[in-house]
Amino acid sequence: MGTKLNVIGKIDLEALNQSSYRPVDPSQPFKILSIKVSFWEQESLLLDFGEIEDENVDGDRYFSLFIGKNGLGKSMFLCEIIEFLVAASKGSNLVSTKKMVNIQAMTYTIGGRRFTVTRNGEGDFIYQDGLKTIRRNKVEFPLIIASTMGMFDKFPLSTYSWKKGYYNVDFYRYVGPKANTNLYSTKTNLMFQMLGNLRDLKRKQQMTKVAEILNFIGYDSKITVKYKIKTTSEESSGNTKGLKSATRAYMDSMKKGEVLEESVDFRKDTMPHVRQMYFREIGEMKQKGFLTSYECYLYQNGTPIECNHLSSGEFNMLSMVMSVVMTSKKTHLLILLDEPEISHHPNWQMEIIDNLDCALSDYKCHFLIATHSHFLVSDLPLGRSTVMDIERYPDGKIEINKLLADTYGWSAEEVLLKAFKMPTDRNKYLAEIVGKLMSGIADKSIKREDVNEQLQFLKKVSIHLSDVDPMKEIISTIIGTFERYD
Numbered sequence: 001m002g003t004k005l006n007v008i009g010k011i012d013l014e015a016l017n018q019s020s021y022r023p024v025d026p027s028q029p030f031k032i033l034s035i036k037v038s039f040w041e042q043e044s045l046l047l048d049f050g051e052i053e054d055e056n057v058d059g060d061r062y063f064s065l066f067i068g069k070n071g072l073g074k075s076m077f078l079c080e081i082i083e084f085l086v087a088a089s090k091g092s093n094l095v096s097t098k099k100m101v102n103i104q105a106m107t108y109t110i111g112g113r114r115f116t117v118t119r120n121g122e123g124d125f126i127y128q129d130g131l132k133t134i135r136r137n138k139v140e141f142p143l144i145i146a147s148t149m150g151m152f153d154k155f156p157l158s159t160y161s162w163k164k165g166y167y168n169v170d171f172y173r174y175v176g177p178k179a180n181t182n183l184y185s186t187k188t189n190l191m192f193q194m195l196g197n198l199r200d201l202k203r204k205q206q207m208t209k210v211a212e213i214l215n216f217i218g219y220d221s222k223i224t225v226k227y228k229i230k231t232t233s234e235e236s237s238g239n240t241k242g243l244k245s246a247t248r249a250y251m252d253s254m255k256k257g258e259v260l261e262e263s264v265d266f267r268k269d270t271m272p273h274v275r276q277m278y279f280r281e282i283g284e285m286k287q288k289g290f291l292t293s294y295e296c297y298l299y300q301n302g303t304p305i306e307c308n309h310l311s312s313g314e315f316n317m318l319s320m321v322m323s324v325v326m327t328s329k330k331t332h333l334l335i336l337l338d339e340p341e342i343s344h345h346p347n348w349q350m351e352i353i354d355n356l357d358c359a360l361s362d363y364k365c366h367f368l369i370a371t372h373s374h375f376l377v378s379d380l381p382l383g384r385s386t387v388m389d390i391e392r393y394p395d396g397k398i399e400i401n402k403l404l405a406d407t408y409g410w411s412a413e414e415v416l417l418k419a420f421k422m423p424t425d426r427n428k429y430l431a432e433i434v435g436k437l438m439s440g441i442a443d444k445s446i447k448r449e450d451v452n453e454q455l456q457f458l459k460k461v462s463i464h465l466s467d468v469d470p471m472k473e474i475i476s477t478i479i480g481t482f483e484r485y486d
Contacts, residue, residue, distance in 0.1 A: 024111025024140050029364040030332035031062050033114075036105040037080070039073050039390075039398040044104060047400055049366075049386055052109060061357055062366040063380050068390030072398065074370035076101045078336045079154045081368065082144055084119065085334075086169055091136050093123040110140050110332050111364075142366075143330040147175045147323050148338040149316040151184065155338070171330075175323035187315050188307045191296045192286060194319065195225065195279040197326040198264060204271055206325050209359045211266035213321040216355065217314045220299040221267035227282055227294040231256040242288060247281040251290060259293075312343035320352075321359045333365035341373035349375035357381060378410045434458070434474060455479055 031052055038044045049064055066074045084103040087093045105118040116128040117139065127139050146155040155174050156167045167174075175194070179185045185193070201207060211221035229251060243251070254260060262278055286294050296307035310318070320340055324333075335356075341349045353376055356367065369376065377387060387403040437454050440446030455478070462475040 022113060024113055024332070026111060026331040026364075028110075028112040029060050029062075030108065030110045030142050030334070031366050032064075032106065032108045032334070032368070034105075034107045035081075035103060037077065037101060037103045039101055040396075041102070042398060045398075045400050047388060048402065053383065060364050061360055061381075061384065063353060063357075063385040064366065064368050065377060065380065065385070065387045066368070066370045066390060067372070067377070067387065069392070072390045072392055073101050074390060075154050075338050078146070078338055078368060078370055079156065081106075081334075081336065082146060082156060082167070082172060084117075085141055085144065086167055086172060087123075088117045088119070088125050088127075088139070089136070089141055089169055089171070091125055093119075108142070108366075110142055113140065115139055140332075141171045142332045142334040143328065144172045144334045144336065145175065145324055145327050146173070146336045146338075147320055148340075149177060149312070149319065149342055150339055151177060153178070153338055155336070173327045175319070175327060186308055187310060188294070188296045190315075190319060191223070191307050192225070192279075192283045192294070194322055194326050195223070195264070195296075196283040198277060198279050199275050200329055201271070201274065201326065203362070205362060207266045207269065207271075207274070209325050210322050213318055213355060213359065214266065214298070216351070217317050218300065219305070219314075220302065222263060222265045222299050224261055224263040224297045224299075224304070225279065225282060225294065226259055226261045226297065227286070228259050228292045229254055229256045229285065230290050230292050243284060243290075244281075247284045250278055250281040251285055257292075313345060313348060316340070316343050317348060317352075317355070321355055324356070325359050328360070328363060331364055333360070333363050335360075335365055335367045337367060337369045337371075339371055340369060341371060341376060346375055349373050350379055352376060353379040353381070380406070382406050434478070438478070451482070455482060 029052060032049050033051060034049060035047045036044050037047065049062075066077065068074060080099075080101040080103050084106060103119070105116065107114065107116040109115075114130050118126045118128075120126070125136065127134050127136055129138065148155060153176055155176060155178075157174055157178060158168045158172060175190075177184045177190070179189065214221050214223075262282060264274065264277060264279070282291075282294075285291050297304040298307060298310065299305065307315075320337070324335060340352055344352070371377075380387070383406070385406070389401045389403065390398065391401065392398050433454070437446070437451070437458075441451065458475045459479055462472055462479075
């Protein structure tokens, strides 16, 4: 006869696991701390974005710029971040890990917690909260917003991909010109898309941010949509079954075949009034083909301007800020921008960082920006920004070097020389570098390895100087002398 066991208690593993779960604190910041990545299947690189400094009183918004020549993978790197985090949320890869850019690990802090997600060679994921290994469903992901106005951007679409629906997760939003893999949206269609999120805004301050960017580009704070609903005879039988009930009820209550309009004034309208607006329903009717016409208007001193008539620069600046503000349902944001300077006059390029910084002053976010603009580099805020220079060497090896100095307030000459390694003729900063090098050699206050490092830098930048610049001959003489006696 078997021995009877008395059960005096049991361990509820699910309850135990739940009790150890700490929700993220919305008042605490979000920042990517490091990314382990490889380019072209080369040796992995560790990108160190730095820890959050406790003494940084304005540390809720971080900026990291990626610079470098064309074709090095800046845009693909931003796309790989999306793929990595989406795959991590699902616990499986969409594509092979053998590709142009491959992220193996990412560490970030979000709401007071520190997560590390690691992908091994087989594509399996390991999740950690601090030093503790956790389940996938205990990982907190930031809301990812990928924004660009480039016609050939590589960001994945939420609803259209070669594996349909893979990127349709609740923490990813694409805002850009692609309607699907073959079609591009007009400015009016993009505006409809953004206005559809209007009722999701939580605070009047978000409305004010949109009003400010409208004023910045020279327009009033009002936007109007005009549209015409198909008559009953124009509707195909049964089509309304695909509409949401709220949209169907709204359409049934409106007059058919007449021009209707809905307007929002981002400065004057109250939040209760905004929540009574029907931009989302109008957008769904447009998407399902129930509108015979639709137009969007902005205003300059009360005069209506059709949305499609905005210049590329005007619309790019507006949509970049507006899309981020109106898509941000969460507090913690990872915002990926691919060449936001496209179509912008230099004066506006100098304002991009500041506009984004001000527009999202209520959020805890980290911007990762791929750019070729030296104006963005010189406008980065002190103490909460990094610049990563992606460089390919003659042997094909790719390195990513982090600029150690804060670049805020650098002149165009200084940024071009020190960040982009592109000297201008008669560049005073280049002359200063050469002067300090020669003084250090003369008084023997500079180490030989530092001399070699400076000579390599001068060799790189001197090829971009014109032959008539006397500095080119001076640098050539210095390099030649050292090479002869080395």
